[in-house]
Amino acid sequence: MVDITGYDPHMDEDILELYPNSGHTHALRGLYLQQLPAKTDQPFIYSNYIVSLDGRIALPATDRRSNQVPPAIANSRDWRLFQELAAQADLLISSARYFRQSAEKEAQAELPVGLSPEFDDLREWRIAQGLSPQPDIAVFSASLDIPVKALQSYAERKLYIITGGSAEKSRIEEISGETNAQVIQCGDARHVDAAQLKSMLGMLGYRHIYAIAGPSVLHALVRGNALDRLYLTTAHCLLGGQEFDTVSWGPEFSPACKLPLRALYLDRQMPEGAGQTLGVYGC
Numbered sequence: 001m002v003d004i005t006g007y008d009p010h011m012d013e014d015i016l017e018l019y020p021n022s023g024h025t026h027a028l029r030g031l032y033l034q035q036l037p038a039k040t041d042q043p044f045i046y047s048n049y050i051v052s053l054d055g056r057i058a059l060p061a062t063d064r065r066s067n068q069v070p071p072a073i074a075n076s077r078d079w080r081l082f083q084e085l086a087a088q089a090d091l092l093i094s095s096a097r098y099f100r101q102s103a104e105k106e107a108q109a110e111l112p113v114g115l116s117p118e119f120d121d122l123r124e125w126r127i128a129q130g131l132s133p134q135p136d137i138a139v140f141s142a143s144l145d146i147p148v149k150a151l152q153s154y155a156e157r158k159l160y161i162i163t164g165g166s167a168e169k170s171r172i173e174e175i176s177g178e179t180n181a182q183v184i185q186c187g188d189a190r191h192v193d194a195a196q197l198k199s200m201l202g203m204l205g206y207r208h209i210y211a212i213a214g215p216s217v218l219h220a221l222v223r224g225n226a227l228d229r230l231y232l233t234t235a236h237c238l239l240g241g242q243e244f245d246t247v248s249w250g251p252e253f254s255p256a257c258k259l260p261l262r263a264l265y266l267d268r269q270m271p272e273g274a275g276q277t278l279g280v281y282g283c
Contacts, residue, residue: 011077015278019264026265028077032084032231033125035263035280039207043198044283045093047211047218048085048231049247050078050276054238057215058245066101067245068108073235075270081278082212085231086112087122089135091206093162095213096141103147111137111154112212135210138162138201139181140217142191144171151179158182162197164190194224219250222257229282230259236274 015031017024037044050073051057058067086092092111101107113122113134123133136158139146144167151159159181163172165188172183184200187193201209211221221227232247259281268275 011080013269016266016268017263018266018277019261028080028267029121030084031265031278032081033088036085036088036208037283041202043202043206043209044228045198045209045211045221045226046085046229046231046282047221047227048082048233050074050233050235051247052235052237052239054240055246056239056241056244057247059239059241060243065104066097066106067243070239072237072239073271073276075235075276077267077270078233078235078276080118081231081233083112083114083119083122085210086135086212087119087126089208089210090131091136091138091160091201091209093138093140093209093211093213093217095217096139096143096146097214099139099146099150102153103150136160136206138184138209140192140213140220142167144168144175146175148175148178151175151181155180160184162186162192164188164192166190192220192224194220194226197224198226215245215247215249219248222248222253223250227257227282229262229280232279232281233276234279235271235276237271 011028014025015028017026049057050069052073056070059070061068094111098107113119113126126133134157137154138160140162142164144161144163146161159179161175161181161183163183163185165185167185175181176183186196186200211217261279261281263280265278266275267278270276
């Protein structure tokens with residue numbers, strides 16, 4: 001997640017649809033607002049990444065301890081679409097890592113929907129749809145290594161901590177006592193059972209759930225057959241590097257997770273001199 005703010009002279013340039021209606025053009029603004037399914041009885045979990053041609057979503061940063069989205073691929077047009085997906089969410093799934101970065105002032109942006117003027121229309125859109133001003137937040141964590149102070153920064157939003165069934169009870173009590181967070185335990189082991197999580201979130205009334213965490217969380221969602229759709233921006237750049245994050249991290253999936261192509265767009269504007277494709281995969 002990287003915050004790209006400020007005026008972008010190319011923001012109004014159209015994108016080209018490659019599939020399923022090849023040759024059609026669309027405005028960038030509003031593209032992803034029209035794509036999520038109408039709310040049903042079951043939760044719909046979706047995620048989004050920007051990746052280089054050689055599979056990098058994050059590289060080490062010289063001034064920070066944590067990996068960051070590389071400046072070569074981060075861009076305001078992808079960030080706009082990231083925010084559009086957030087605008088439709090009842091609930092955001094984040095990670096403990098984000099809150100640790102926030103405590104160390106290394107987080108790249110506040111949890112969406114962004115508060116800058118360029119996203120005024122998205123916050124207004126939420127209100128018009130009868131949604132709360134901001135999505136609720138669920139923090140994925142097996143270790144419960146989450147700085148309480150960072151959680152307290154989101155006291156105005158409903159907070160959940162998602163952890164495994166064998167999580168340390170004293171740490172659960174500490175977090176519950178010092179924040180407004182509700183702890184939800186899924187499964188019998190240390191790690192979260194995402195299949196059980198999806199069912200529990202459905203019982204809590206959540207329908208559009210946006211996972212904006214890292215590769216370990218995405219792996220857990222796929223392992224639990226809980227991911228419905230993946231939005232993947234591929235920046236037409238090769239980054240190299242021997243230390244990097246990619247979309248999913250964990251044991252090999254067997255069988256492989258199959259996400260059929262739903263839509264594909266070409267954005268020639270960003271990154272400058274390269275362009276990017278916007279892929280939509282899954283349901």
